[in-house]
Amino acid sequence: MSHVINFEKTVKHAKILNPLKNFAEDTLTFEYRTDPLTGRNTTVIKDMLSYVSKFLTSDMELLDSLVEKTRTNCPFCPENVRTKTPMFPKDFLEEGRIFVGDAVVIPNLMGHAERSILVVLSRAHHLKLKDFAYKLIFDGFKGGVTYLKRLTEVEPSTRFPVFAFNYLPPAGSSIFHPHMQVLTRDRPFFLVNLLLEKSRAYYEKNKVSYWKDLLRKEKAGERHLFETEGIEWLVPFAPLRGLNEVQAIVKGKSNLLELNDKEWSGLAEGISKMLRFYHKEGYVSFNVILLSGPMNEHLDYFDVNLRMISRPGIQALSFTDAWALPYLLWDGEAVEEPERLAERIRAFTETNK
Numbered sequence: 001m002s003h004v005i006n007f008e009k010t011v012k013h014a015k016i017l018n019p020l021k022n023f024a025e026d027t028l029t030f031e032y033r034t035d036p037l038t039g040r041n042t043t044v045i046k047d048m049l050s051y052v053s054k055f056l057t058s059d060m061e062l063l064d065s066l067v068e069k070t071r072t073n074c075p076f077c078p079e080n081v082r083t084k085t086p087m088f089p090k091d092f093l094e095e096g097r098i099f100v101g102d103a104v105v106i107p108n109l110m111g112h113a114e115r116s117i118l119v120v121l122s123r124a125h126h127l128k129l130k131d132f133a134y135k136l137i138f139d140g141f142k143g144g145v146t147y148l149k150r151l152t153e154v155e156p157s158t159r160f161p162v163f164a165f166n167y168l169p170p171a172g173s174s175i176f177h178p179h180m181q182v183l184t185r186d187r188p189f190f191l192v193n194l195l196l197e198k199s200r201a202y203y204e205k206n207k208v209s210y211w212k213d214l215l216r217k218e219k220a221g222e223r224h225l226f227e228t229e230g231i232e233w234l235v236p237f238a239p240l241r242g243l244n245e246v247q248a249i250v251k252g253k254s255n256l257l258e259l260n261d262k263e264w265s266g267l268a269e270g271i272s273k274m275l276r277f278y279h280k281e282g283y284v285s286f287n288v289i290l291l292s293g294p295m296n297e298h299l300d301y302f303d304v305n306l307r308m309i310s311r312p313g314i315q316a317l318s319f320t321d322a323w324a325l326p327y328l329l330w331d332g333e334a335v336e337e338p339e340r341l342a343e344r345i346r347a348f349t350e351t352n353k
């Protein structure tokens with residue numbers, strides 16, 4: 001009963017008389033792709049990447065000046081982190097904060113969930129994407145997990161964690177200094193809930209995990225990227241947001257507390273590798289989400305999985321890709337064919353090991 005995953009797409013065209021080509025007839029192509037698990041549409045638009053690329057580069061002088069401006073009184077810089085950031089109450093954590101390598105785990109001053117914490121990732125106030133070293137991300141993960149372990153002792157009903165990176169203002173971060181969020185609630189976020197429900201339905205119908213099936217189908221395929229310590233990396237067939245989006249899957253582990261050090265290191269290595277690719281392509285800003293099933297049980301039908309995307313550049317124009325279609329209409333749009341992106345990433349990672 002495996003191999004039931006269908007990669008469905010429909011191609012549509014529009015004809016225009018193009019002023020850039022002396023009003024010669026031009027054909028635009030729109031490819032509607034259905035996410036094989038959720039059914040959500042993503043429209044793949046060839047050549048859109050080159051059309052929007054001028055908004056994706058950064059004004060490096062502006063970026064440097066913002067780095068300097070935000071360094072003054074930055075609460076996450078090493079000289080301030082012990083005096084200007086919140087601490088956990090003593091009954092939760094005697095020492096108040098968790099330190100792992102350079103990572104510092106602190107409660108969020110203004111949270112986004114009933115248990116909302118931050119992991120300061122580096123001593124440096126600003127990092128180029130190529131400088132997000134494996135060790136720094138790994139230590140950040142370990143700090144986050146140390147917190148989650150304590151949380152499950154104190155408050156077992158708070159069982160749905162998400163790790164999220166928002167780096168620089170185009171990615172929605174109000175603080176420049178490299179950090180990660182860990183948001184944990186008694187109820188899953190919308191996307192997590194959708195993936196859990198659809199994965200359970202798939203398992204009940206097909207008697208096999210969707211995630212297992214997906215990897216079986218993608219492993220040797222044109223969207224597969226690489227493997228890091230058993231973690232599989234690929235470009236999704238129908239991306240959520242579609243700007244350099246990749247997905248990682250932790251095989252057979254349904255929640256973050258089940259991951260071993262090898263798997264955490266595989267995730268850190270893959271993120272670091274992808275950030276070097278983003279840097280090479282001229283990006284400075286990114287988001288990552290790492291999704292987990294409930295921490296108090298193992299689910300055979302769900303695998304811990306990650307998504308990461310690059311974001312637009314830092315420019316005076318303040319262009320954002322969070323426009324009406326993805327943000328309010330909840331549809332997806334990919335500015336490049338996922339298979340072409342996968343090819344470009346592979347070409348980079350195979351020569352930059």
Ligand SMILES: [Zn+2]
Nearest residue numbers: 074077125177
């Ligand atoms: Zn700082």
